[in-house]
Amino acid sequence: MSITNSHVILLVGAGPAGMAVASSLAKAGHEVIILNRDIKFGGLAEYGIFPAKLKLRGGLKKQYWELLQQPNVHYFGNISIGKGKDLTVDEVRSLGASAVVFSIGAQGTKAIGVEGDSAQGVFHAKDVVYHFNRLPGFGDRSFEMGKHVAIIGAGDVMVDIAHWLIRYKKIERVTAIVRRGPSERKYNPKEIRMVCANMDLQGITTEVGRIKDRLAVVGQNADEVLKGLTDEFTKCEPSVSDTKMGFKFLASPKRILVDANNRVRGLEMEENKLEAKGTDTAAVGLKQYYEFPCDSVVFAVGDKVDETVGLPYKSGMFVTNPTKTSNDPDDSLFQAYDEATGKILDGVFLAGWARKASEGLVGIAKRDGDWCAEVVSRHLAIRQPGNDAKTVLDKLTTILKSRKSHPVDVQRLRALEAAEKAHTNTTDCIGEFKYANNQEMIELIERGKA
């Protein structure tokens, strides 16, 4: 990346994608101002990745701290962008930076769209994940799960939730509800090690036997499929509970069944068959229904972006430029685009899960951030710098003061981290101690204790 002038870039969202953008652009000599909803940086690396994965989280944290120590990187935690938030999208754009990058992740909840989904005991996976990761707003809320939890989904997030239920909640039973068959599972075989000591092998064998004819139709041999599934149950983490984990395959929830108090008592499920679809398969409902008893339901079916932020939005995604470029990476994929005017939002870019919701692990988000930084650099290379950093920062702090916002800078973040590390009572937390609400953190900071 070669630059002739130093520009100011406003970056909204300090998760893995945003931090990658910030790192590349800061290295290239630009001034990077980061605005982040959470007091702490890291996004899902802080509040999504399972809290016991201390090595992965610690490694990322170390890199992010190093970045934030750079004199040309300015961090404003506890600042949300959106309608009715600390600043609107238009206000951020009018601060006069040369580019604004939104790397705010996928904060929206995919509509579950099943009758009864507002019943007590129905949860969206992200909320549960935020709860056990102690994201402010979720950490100190109660999540009553009951004895038998049905998790809809077959990806890594399903496994993380099962992990929490088995190892920490120690409930009786967890069932993963899977639309297609065992061969179409999406989780990483390494992740299943966290829970495989608790697998109900007899129940799983019976379940695969139950669907063997429907597997055969698409050329899948049930014995081989079962072997493929259970062979991955190796190097299991030792069991710490009597929880049994099983699967329900070829099953689509159609309705949440509730008791007189509007509390989940089960699911109405439709049986599916598999049909070949190119090299893949598709699930097709058979219009045969049955009741599946459970105490709560967690939908782990992916996320969508937050349409209330104020960026052009369509069908779960922020809209990007439909006109492809010949550049690699293709600029259009990262440029925000307004379909109403038919124009790109000049100087506004998207990266990471804000661009492609629920797409991949941290490494993929980082790569997306790197690509976005290349696209932004091309944009900067043909422009004169806008306002200088001091002007942008002065304008920003004036607005934040007038809104009575409470931005948290890096120095305060360091002190907060030291205060958390000094805590010895970690009984409410998995892994490390974390304050579970913003109020507590802000009070600590403002009392000068952090």
Ligand SMILES: Cc1cc2nc3c(=O)[nH]c(=O)nc-3n(C[C@H](O)[C@H](O)[C@H](O)COP(=O)(O)OP(=O)(O)OC[C@H]3O[C@@H](n4cnc5c(N)ncnc54)[C@H](O)[C@@H]3O)c2cc1C
């Ligand atoms: C449950 C779960 C477990 C996972 N486990 C793993 C794992 O074990 N290993 C792995 O490699 N990957 C894992 N991932 C994937 C990984 O977390 C993501 O790939 C990555 O975090 C996406 O990065 P991002 O920067 O695009 O978004 P995010 O990480 O979501 O970051 C978004 C940032 O934007 C900020 N923000 C949001 N809205 C606003 C707003 N309106 N204004 C200002 N700031 C805002 C947030 O505060 C946050 O800091 C997991 C994901 C989930 C959901």
